[in-house]
Amino acid sequence: MDLAYSAEYESFRGEVKKFLSSSWPLQGAEAKLPGDQKAALFRGRAIAAGYLARAVPVRYGGSEQAPDVLKGQIIREEFFRARAPGDLAGIGPSMLVPTLLEKGTEWQKEKFIGPTIRGEVVWCQGYSEPGSGSDLASLQTRAQIVGDEWVINGQKIWTSGAHIADYMFCLCRTERDAPKHAGISYLLLSMKQPGIEVRPLRQMTGAADFNEVFFTDARTPADWIVGKRGEGWIVSRTTLKHERNMIGDAANTVMMFGGLVELAKRALRDGRPAIQDPSVRQRLAQLEGYVRSHQYSGYRQLTKAAKAQEPGPIGLMNKLVSTNLGQEMAKIALDLVGDDGLLEPAERRLGAPRENGQWIGQFLWSLGSAVAGGTANIQRNVIGERGLGLPRDAAAQRS
């Protein structure tokens, strides 16, 4: 065990720091540009320097660097520290781009990857349907070839960002007589067309980040299909594999825990800082055991990845662990903010710190993570079945 980086990596860290100190924040006239333009300008330079889009070939707009997990981690750490824009985190760069790299045709890669990683086009993901959540492969949205186009009818739901997206990658039933999983194809389509209607869904937080999407004879060219007809399920699993292989990164959790300790120092109980209350100290120290476990488990997975070793069952647990931690922190925070828990996140009592509202927001948001992208209970199924080797549920086995 050696927690230091080797000289080679420390020298790489030095290069990254030097690049950042001269490139971010932008200076002079560039500093006055709108935020998204500043970020795009910076990302272009960071790609040219080899720090972003490292897995994407140069001909598709990436920086095509040799895979190196530790360099990737150093870049994330330093960009995070400098508050510089890192790789775009949306569903396009994180899910579609790796899928296209593995399963897309040459023209698809050339047309879509560059604009996606530069943030010039935004994607949404059309998977869930009202009747197909955890049992996604039962989806019913149909696509048929008419002439040289797919014609799509049906409905998607929980579609994050559909109201701002330029394109959707979408699972549709194209092979009517094929068995459940084999009847699905992976299609790309433009959101800017008359056959598509987007209706926002308002969340319990008050915001509306996701939507229902209705298709009424929506159209997309026949060759906007990734993989062959009927292979959509397998293609979509490629993307999930990339997602699952993502290393548990505890940086956010560690930062949030630091914020929670600060909140406990600031919040008062009977006129004294809450952190002097024995029960608060116990809860925080107990939570820190979990936070540190998650942090070191991330270090260990990073080490394994750097040695090209499989992480084992722990790789399946990261999402549930960070969900559990987010919820526990939110519950403690709600106790600490006291009466401010009666107010909307955006409402501000005279003299109350603005952070109180952010923690109330977190109390609501932390539930979203227990539901989105596979509920916590589905995560437990995955851990039990793939991680521990328990048999599948009898009902799920039959379908």
Add this chain to the structure above:
Amino acid sequence: MNFDLTEEQDLLQETVRQFAANECPPGRVRAIFDGDQGHDPALWKGLLELGLGAIAVPDEYGGAGLELLDLALASEVLGAGAVPGPFLGHSLAGLALLYAGSDAQKKSWLPKLASGEAIGTVAFAEGEGRWQPEDWTIAGGATLSGVKAHVPFGAHADLYVVGTRGGGLALVERGARRFEVEPLAGIDRTRRLSELRFADTPCEALPGGPAAAARVRDAGLVLLAADAFGGAARLLEMSVEYAKTRQQFGITIGSFQGLKHQLANMAVEVEPARGLYWYAAHALDHLPAESERSAALAKAHLTQVYMQVARDAVEAHGGIGFTWECDVQIYFKRAMFDRAFLGAPAAHRERAAALAGW
């Protein structure tokens, strides 16, 4: 950046694992658990031959010259096998001599502890949760008077390292004058306990001060955390194995979502926590500024996890899990030992809070 074990460390664990599987299978654990002594000299001799008598003691004193992490890795494997015997107290007595002893004391005792010629143990507890060096009240000097509780294998030890007022440490030898050892009916029959009674008992002080005593305590916290991880991981395996084998309603019970989720929750408690004791063990040798707090958090967290997983494992095994003959109860009681020995989780969480300046 390498947060992982070396090949040598993997090999060390594999060697101890093989030894435990061959020489201390569940049947032998049960026999020792049910026996009068809780200690099997032949088994202990085998462990000493593997070098487990003094892993973290320099080779000039007859030890293996490895680090605390290596010692903790052995503790994990012994915990996984619920291996009975004086490993914990013996290891801590050796570390106490190493951290606090004079050169003459080290030369005189460490080779004997390494070879197994002498069994060592530590006497820290004074009852009512008083385990920490700052809690010790027995006055040091040429003799000791007072009572020490919960001394592991006190009835078998040849050398006792006794905590004294102000964070001091003193050696008492078996057979010393005006010294009584009273065996206690400890809940964990793989790690038997005794009470020690001193009445002007001759002793020999170790020159190291309270910092050395605190370091011995911290090493103990790490060894308990490692034992807890090993035991909890083994209980998870046993519960999963049972869920894959047992059938009801004509199907394997592990396919029922209720049980599957319980097992998944156990896995999520256990698996990520491995690095917590690794880090704390590493910190004791390499990161002095963090070592005390890391050890406190690791002990509090892992022993609480072990206790909860042990409760879950009883439930997962159904009626058989509640019986004396089921191995789960042996782990359950080791979990109770790990949780309480050297102080309960809440005490170490409060220490961690204070050490952070909260």
